[in-house]
Amino acid sequence: MSQFNIEYEQIAQGYKLRIHPSFLKEKVAYMQQSALLSTTGLHENEHVTISDVTESENEIQLTGSSIHFAVKTNLKSQKGTCEYLDVEMEITYNGDSGLDAGIQARFDLIGSGRPTWMIPGAFYKENRFAHNTRMYPRYDYNGGDQEKLESDFWAFRSDRAALPAVFAWNEHFCGALFTEEMSELGLSGLGFIGNEAGTAIWLNFPYREEPITFHSPVDPHPADCETHHWIPGEIVHLQYKVYVGDSSLHAYDPFVRELYRQHQEMYPLNPWMDLKKAADLTAHGLHYWHYDPKHHILNETAAFDREFNGNVGGKGDRPHMHVGWVSGAQYAYALLAYGRQNQVDDYTQAATQVMNKIASGLSPIGIFWAEWKVDKGWGTGWNPNNKWLQARTISEATLFMVRALQFEKQHGKNHSEWEKAVRSNLDFAVKCQREDGNFGSYYHCEEGTVEEWDGSGGILWIAALLEGAKYFNDDTYRQAAILAGEYYQRFVLNEFIYGAPEDVHLTPTSEDAYNAVVAYVLLYEENENEKWLRLSRTAADWMMTFRWTYNLEFPEFTMLRQLDFRSRGSDQASPSNQHLHNYGLFCVPEMLRLWRYTKDNYYLDRTRDNLACFLQCIAREDGDFNAYKGMVTERYYNTNCFQPKGMLLTLSHAWSVGVILYAAQEAQAYADELKIMG
Template structure:
């Protein structure tokens, strides 16, 4: 393969390329580029290394955590970078994109055509500053590139619908100055899943520093349970408020608006985290936590929608309402299904202790009966249902995939749920095979997200657990590999004057939320037991290693006492800003979220019940 070096005037720069003689474990070729400036006056320059392959049709692009295929389906109203041959930069559409490397979970760019593929990987930064990566299609050629230092083009994305002028770093070369950069180039087969060994190799290269969680698993569970109960639980009615402001004085000055007077039934609040609080309370013999967790679940189960499903959200001002959708009466399938899945788990956990909750079991059955009725002949379970009658309002995307997990696990209540789960698993498998899962969260429409990966792992591991069929385990493995494209394989370098820099935050193990929401989050902990189970089922410790990193990462920044990083004991942020998006790199969102604390508690409780794993 040919590499091209541009951006340096050959009249004043000497450039040398050195290719490694032996391939890397994933079949890559390491190329070292050394540039020496021979000019007599300081000069600004940017080094660009590129590689190309023929592409008559549109390539499938991937930048881990940042760009997948076209990246944004054409009908998606949420604006963020999208690939198309015809540019419309006012709507973030272009055939060529360049990004700063810290936007990527692994600084690598991939392209596949009908004949094969190519990948180019670099380190996040070096002596020339923050690295850049990108791609372009032009006149039948797909080109991948790395830039030293980075440049963004044609515009920069800051998390909203308004394009910003391109961000860039520059380097002022001094006479006689020399720099060396390293690029690894990987020829790939046509199978898009060929990214998996490359990302394993890059992880092994960068995961050399020890993990540094602030607290152990048991202490993290205690802190998270305290935070969920102290800052998010409200007894009348029994809810887990979605947000609680770090700054309590500020919250008082803005009439409590930092504390969101609302509770989703799952996803950003609700049953999964009430179940975790209840489990922690049972394990630690804390009756107030047991009562709170049970009360929240009781409240949700006592207020089903007319359709027979849960509502989407409770609001202090409006009561029970639908999902975050402009469609009147719309309920998001993933939210309903996740609530049902964790409600069934709560039923089973309580029954194991000799405690029955008839209303909880009735709510599980009611929701699943609606899901089965919503399923079409293709196995599609629907992405949005109407609160009044359960009518399917949309079947786009893979939001219905979580129903598969709920139906499979609840087949102990009714064996008739299992055929529906299997049919759904078959239908949604094509999203996994095509490496483009999308539609899980309510707030980013049909964007590909890390949450879609979690949903797929929950679903296919549930099917494997119930049926023992290798097909489902293999789909779970493929889904896990895709999910791990969102997981940071390296520790982002933060300015020591920022909050994340001052506290030494290590990003390895955190997940990029999505190409639309470019910040780090902890939601991957929701499938911690499935990832550990997958490692055992496949005999592949890599999945457990990456899961250990995930749990260790978010045992950072759980407030150990009042005043810790300006939060209160047990609070945990939703967002860690590892790049320039929404806020400045190195900042932390100063809101504790019920789900952020809740998934940490879920993950810790699961880890404490998994014997033999070194967490």
């Protein structure tokens, strides 16, 4: 077997199987496998021991048994993007009467060092800092406090993961297990443990959620441990894959790419329309349902059910506007571009009025206020402290105000108030920047002090400053951006980028990945330094761990099943906000340029997936999936979190509509390469 050496150890009950990666020199670096019957929980299991082994050139067959089961296992070495083992298990129940139980395939990682983890889209490293204000599962080597969602072991449903795989690292190597979302025993599961007793990863058939089920940050549920009812003589077949890589934190990437390559063939896309139709519909939706001509804002939400909205005094609509992120400048820019290019004056005027509103909303420290509310006016947004303004929201607004200025200048239009506002924001970023390049994540709205230095919430200042440097011909901005690129690379190289959204304090999110891609692609375009290109690729690869490679099996009578919604190409919002969202469209232009610079078709394919996925569920006419023409939901529920799997949130969000409008227009230049509609 080319990559894997298989070793056996005679023990009292039979054999232990060891999978040793031959390309690693350390003899301590191997994974030790045993199949287990999960009856009462993680720590009480019925072991299957191996009684017979046959070996050929690329294949090993194992036969074993336990008290209730006979197991035949076939391990075959495979090589695609990387080398891995395909494992097939035939399990026969030999009991005399029915038994409720599940099967667990567990591998122990032999070696030293505290482990680190990744379940794509669902769990990253320790996943949450102890001081984080947002509650969601956290790994604690010493056990932690389960009431605070802390534990040294976790097990999850596979549908929480963008790719149903569990990765573990120690000082010597990376090991991973993968299985498909669904098995002959139903929904599968993923798990891990790491403490003084050792490190292990496993697959559950059917799933188990332990020690607590993460239903929402404010509503954790008890453990959910599914079992299968076995009948005498029943035979079940299960499949999974084993991967071993080196100890680098990027060792996940070859296996993710290989599984994606296979899933491309297995799980088809299903776009409902082409890019032009999507732009037409979302321009209509953003203007008709979200633009407020009285206050010149883009309302953050519009309820699907307009009768209900009338019955509750309009409370289904949210008459608020963030200047970036969930509303504001990015989407006004997209509407402005559509209006000018298609001669729709109403759209152009509305977008211009929104930009005017944002430009008028400078805080005492010279940067944009984060949010405007009816009856309250300007404020700080959804931050941990009501005196704080968050760097990501402000820098994103600044970036798209600069882009709007550039666009308008090309059309012979000048906006002096926009220029003054943008200058004020960029000057603040330069002024508050630390000597090492850090812009900080939160600013006191009255004093201008940096209140939180941790996180990468300020990374988008890089993009805003680079585009500002070109527009204003100011090298100070360019130098600040380059210095920041040196600082923020630590988050990318550590494969743990966190702190972007206001509402999930210091949390790793897909949005952090998007922002890093935008920042480093623009840095590469500034001076063609290959280091920036490598960082762009690393950020993009990490971003792809949030992106679905497969199509979820939605329950039969749910809305997403009835719509035949294909999840391949969608992104998990974050380990804290576990739902599918379309914010990845934010970096479509940078991803397409990254593909051209690298000639790596993986980036083109996965960006095509992202676009194709969200050319679904744009309301084509009033009544389409109970929405109105041009509406787009914010949330598609992929698992037992917030709402039942297969539901969608019955609110249209300005950002969810606007980011499709933005990406659909930006992607038009690549329409021939994308070939989304065949």
